[in-house]
Amino acid sequence: MSQPRVTVIVPAYNALPELTECITSVMEQTLGQDQLEIIAVDDGSTDGTGKELDRLAALCPALHVIHQENSGTAAVPRNVALDRARGDYVFFLDSDDYLGPDALRRMVAMADENRTDIVLGKMVSVGGRPVPTAVFRSNKPRTDIFSSAAYRTLGCWKLFRRSLIDRLELRFPPLRNTEDKPFTATAYLNADGVSVVADYDCYYHRDRENGNNLTRTAQSLSDRMQGTRMCFETVARHLGPGPRRDQIMRRHVEWELCGPVWWLLLRESEESIRERIYPELRAWVVNWVTDAIIERLEPRDRLLLHLLRADRFAQVLTVVRDAKKDAGRGHVIDAGRAYWNHPLFRDAAVGVPDSAFDVTDRLPVHQRTDAVRWDEEGVLRLTGRAHLEDIAPEEATTDLLLRCYDAEHPEIRVPTRARPGTDAGFAADLDLRTAAAGAPLGRGRWNVFLDVRARGVRRTVRLAAPEALRSAGGRPPYEGITVPDRGRPLTLTPYVTPWGNLSLNAGQEIPRDDPRYRVTGMAWHRSRPGTLTVTGTTADEGPGGLRLRVENSAGERRELPVVPGRDGGTFSAELAVRGLRPGRWTVTLAPPGAPCVAVPRPAGLGAAHWLRFARPYAARPVAAASETTLVVEVRPVALAGVARRKLGEAVRRIRG
Template structure:
C-alpha cells in the first residue's frame, strides 16, 4: 500500500447532519483519493454519526472509521487518529466544517515548493462564525510566527508535516476547551517555516445547527484554565526571555488571559474565583507578563494586569463588573498626554501607574475633506474637519502633507491656517471640529 500524501483526521461526536458534507468535502478533493487517507473517529456518538460514517466508508476505500467510547473532548479522537496516520502531512478537519475542493492540493504544493512544516489555508465564515483574517490578507510562500500574523490563529485546522509532529511526539492534551492551542503553539515554535494560502477559500468554518459545538458548550473559564497555563508554559519552554518571547506571550495575555477574564469570570462563583481561579491567574501574571507586554496592550487590559500584580482582588472584581459603564467615561488631558478617566485613575493606594490609563496614541482622529479648490493667486484652498472626540483642542495646529506616489520624492509639509468651525451636521461626526485653510 503506497503512502498517502495527506491524512485527513476528523473527530466526530453527534455531528449529524453536518458530518456528511464534511466527509464528502474530503473525499472530493482534487488531490485525488490515491493521495489521501481519511481517518474519522466516532467518539461515542448517539445520533447516527457512527452509522453514517460506516455508510460513507462502504463507498470509499480511502475512508477509515474508528469507533470508541465517548471521551468528552476532540483531543482524544484526534490523538487516536494520529497514532495510525501514515500521510506525509496531517490535516485536522472538524466534523461540522468542510473543505474547498482544491484546498489540500494547493496546501501540499505550497509545502512541497517551499519546504515548510505548516501551511495555513484561508478560512471562510459560514453563518457568522468567527475566523481569523489578518494572516490571510496575502499569500505567503514562506514566513514565520515572528514576521507574520500566523500566531494569531492557534486552531489546529492546518496542514502539518507529520515528521514534525512525530519528532516532537506531539499530541493534544485531553482538555474540553483550549486543547488545540498548546498543540499548535508547540508546532509553530518548532516549525521549519510556515506557508499561507490566501488566494483560495480552503476551510469553511461553521457552527452546528444544534449548537452543541464543544467550543460553545465548554464556555466556562474553568474549562480553559489548564489549556491556558499550558500555552504560557509552552512559550516559556521554547523561547528565551526577551523581545521575541514577549511578542508571542502578548497573544496569550490578550486572548487567553485578559479576554476570558472580561467576559467569563463573572460566570464563576465568587468562592471558586477567590480560592482557585484568581491565585492561578496571578501566578501567570507574575511569571510571564512583563512590562513590555503590558505597555502594548489596550488600557483596560493594562489596568487589569496592574491590579492583579498588586493583588487587589476586590478591585479586579469591581472593574470587571463595571467594565461597560467605565468604557464610556471621558478623558483628562495633563502634561500633553490624554488619560482615561477611570475611577481608579490616580486613586490613592490603587497601585496603578498613570501609564495604565494613557490613551494618547490610541485615540482615533476623525477627519474629512469638504472641498479643494485653486484660488486666483495660485494657492490651494482645502476645507475640512479634524478632531478627537471628547478631547478639547488646546493649541490647534494643522499641516497639509503632500506625498508623491509615482516617484521616490520626500513628502512636503505645508503649514495651514486653522479656524474653529462647527462640525458637519449630516455625517454623524461630533459637533465640534476644526476647519483648516491651507495656502
C-alpha cells in the same frame, strides 16, 4: 499499500447533518483518493453519526472509521487517529466544517515546494463564525511566526508535516476547550517554516445548526484554564526571555488571559474565583507578563494586569463588573498627556501607575473634510474640521503634513487658517506648483495627514476624503493639473485611497484594482540572489501583453513580460532587483492598454542580499511606503552596522 500524501483526521460526535458534507468534501478532493487516508473517529455518538460514517466508508476505500466510547473532548479521537496516521502530512478537519475541492492539493504543493512544516489554508466563515483574516491577505510561500500573523490562529485546522508531529511526539491534551492551542503552539515553535495559501478558499468554518459546537458549549473560564497554562508554559519552554518571547506571549496575554477574564470571570462563583482562578491568573502575570508586553496593550488590559500583579483581588472584580460603564468615562489632560478618566486613576491606595491609563497615542481625532477643489489659479483648496476628543474644539490647532511614501522627499508642512464661525474649522491652500520650497511637489505619491494639537497633546492622522467621495466606492481620482518641472510636464492628481483617505499623485500612474489579474505569490529566488519571483492568475486565456513594471520617483521605469503558465490561467515573472539603482521602486502589473494594477505587499517577504562590485547590497519591502502596492528599497549595506549587530548577537549568546 502505497503511503498516502495526506491523512485527514475527523473527530465526530453527534455530527449530523453537517458530517456528510464534511466527509464528502474530503472524498472529492482533486488530490485524489489514492493520495488520501481519511480517519474518522466516532466518539460515542447517539444520533446516527456512526452509521453515516460506515455508509460513506463503503463508498470510499480511503475512509477508515473507528468507533469508541464518548471521551467528551475532540482531543482523544484526534490522538487515536494520529496513532494510526500514515500520510506524509496530517490535516485536522472538524466534522462541522468542509474543504474547498482543491484545498489539499494546493497546500501539499506549497509544503513540497517550500519545504515547510506547516501550511495554513485560507479560512472562510459560514454562518458568521469568526475566522482569522490578517494572515490570509496574501500567499506566503515561506515565513515564520515572528514575521507573519500566523501565530494569531492557534486552531489545529492546518496541514502539518507528520515527521514534525512524530519528532515532537505531539498529542492533544484531553481538555474540553483550548485543547488544540498547546498542540499548535508547540508545532509552530519547532517548525521549519510556515506557508500560507491565501488565494483559494480552503477551509469553510461554520456553526452547527443546533449550536452544539464543543467550543461553543464549553464556555467557562474553568474549561480554559489548563489549556491556557499549557500555552504559557510551552512558549517559555521554547523561547528564552526577550523580545521574541514577548511577541508570542502577547498573543496569549490578550486572547487567553485578558479576553476571557472580561468575558467569563463573573460567570464563576466568587469562591471559585478567589480560591482557584484568581491565584492562577496572578501567577501567569507574575511569571510571564513583562512591562514590554503590558505597554503594548489597550488601557483596560493594562489596568487589569497591573491589578493582578499588585494582588488587588477586590479591585479586579470591580473593574470587570464595571467595565462597560467605565469605558465611557472620557479622558483627563495633564502635562501634554491624555489619560483614561477611570475611578482608579491616581488612586494612591491602589497604586496603579499613570502609564496604565495613558491613551495619548490612542486619543481619537474627530475630523471631517468638507471640500477639496481646485481654484482658477491651480491651487488645491481644502476645508474641514478637526479636534481631539474631550478637548474643546476651539483649542485645536491644525496643520497639514505631506509625506511621500515611495521617494525620499522631505516632509512638507502646510499651515491652515481658522474658519470663522465654525468649531475647529480649518482651511488650507496648497499650491502644488510651489509646495516644495518654491518648486513643484516632488514626483511620487504623497499621503496627506492632519497634525492636530491642543493643550500639549499632539495626534497625527490621515486626512479623510470628503464623505461624498468615500461613499462612492473605489478610488475615484480628482481632476489633475499639469505644470512644467525642469522642462518636463508634471501631472498632479489628488485621489482617494481604498481606505477613504486623501492622497496626492505627482507624475506617476495610480495603480488600480483589476479583477482580471491577481498576484498569488511572491518570493526571493533561491539560487539567483536579488531576483524577485512573482506569480499570479489571470481571468483571460493567457497573460497576453501583460508586463511587470518597476518605477522610481525620478520617472525611471523598467518592464519585463510575464511568462504564461502551463494551464493558460497563470503567469510568473522574475524581476532582477539587483540591477536597479539604489532607492525606492514601486512594483505594479501593466496590462496592455489599461491602467496599471497594484502588486500587493506580502507580509512574509523579507530582505534579499547580494554582492555588487564586492560590496553587499540589500533589497527589502518598505512596510510603511504604500497602503496598496509593493515598494522595494534597494540600498548598499552599511558594513559598520552589520559588524555591530553581529557583535551584539555574539555577546547575547555568551550571556545567554
